[in-house]
Amino acid sequence: MTAVAESVDTASIGRLLQQRHDEAAEQVRRLQDQTESMRGSHDAGAGDAADVGTLALEAAEQAMVTMALQEQMTRLQAALKRLDDGTLGVCQRCSTQIPVTRLQVMPWATHCVPCQSIVDRYR
Template sequence: MTAVTDGLDMAAIGLLLRQRHAETTGQVGRLQAQAASMRGSHYAGSGDAADAGTVALEAAEQTMVTMALQEQLVRLQAAIDRLDSGTLGACGRCGEQVPLTRLQVMPWATHCVPCQSIVDRHR
């Protein structure tokens, strides 16, 4: 496998990855704090049954968003690891270079577009 060799472009991709990782980490922390606060107010006995239902629904929604963000963190960290090892930008299926434009949009991409289509069909 080869990786993207343009150091300047990879530096920009690396910066983007690290920024998105930091932003996503912050979002997860804020959502977890909000969920804890909501659970605390629910357990304090405030409100009626409708309030409790609303709190439960909002907590469930925040849990789903948090889980999605945590999955995103895993993809971002894996991409940072590939960047650090020099393999970011190499397609995991064919070994060809993933287009830089794809990496700019999805810096965690592990496949070129043709191979991603094949992978998606086999899911």
């Protein structure tokens, strides 16, 4: 099947992918800055045990969000690579065209909706 280039403006999809990647990278940077700030306040003697526990919980939550954002960045980078090599928009399971509307919502999609349902079922 043909790649997304024949049915979608690849430049706009590329801009969308890059924009979402840049936004995720900025969020990761801000979270890392917040984590460093929290560590600094902890090192400065941030109070009682409850304060220390709260800081630890917040740091753990930020770490989880950071991991999710880094995973999203990886998916976006892979999608940009598929855009460059002309395979973005082709289902990796059945080789059919991924609907444009799906790519507009989830530009990193690697499967059409029916195949994604199958893939999700076996995870």
